[in-house]
Amino acid sequence: WYVATHVLTKMASPLQGELATSLPCKEFSEFKEALQQMRAVDDKIIYKLNTSVPTVSFSEEISAREKCKDLYEQLQSIYKTRADAIQRCVSEASGNVRELKARADADPSVRKQLRKEQTKLRLMQNELVVEDVVKDRSIKVFKERCWQAYKPPDLQ
Secondary structure, X not given: OHHHHHXXXXXXXXXXXXXXXXXXXXXXXXHHHHHHHHOHHHHOHHHHHHHHOOOHHHOOOOOHHHHHHHHHHXXXXXXXXXXXXXXXXXXXXXXXXXXXXXXXXXXXXXXXXHHHHHHHHHHHHHHHHHHHXXXXXXXXXXXXXXXXXXXXXXXX
């Protein structure tokens, strides 16, 4: 349990907070790479559940309900952090597109930059959909492993 909590906490706290506020929005490749780092917790959800939720033989020593509840709360915090970070970049790109559109009428040389920024905006908006898929997959795994021990109020 300690290892799983340590890994999740280490990933959730400093890295999540740091990347959420400094998620690079200028270049899509940097944005995508940072998101992949932030999504590492979802990639390792099965490992975390296997190491944190006790089997029947250890259920008296370790509270499965508490472990599942803690994990769920940490996941929800991570999801919010990532969604806020993605939304911040989408808003920034949206503002850039508006600004470039206004300038494109007066200066046709701005059109290439405008198309590039519009493409980046669409790709970032797609990441909101990807985020929902990643979240749904992790929640499904969570439910499969913790359904007997803990049922979050918003999943019932």
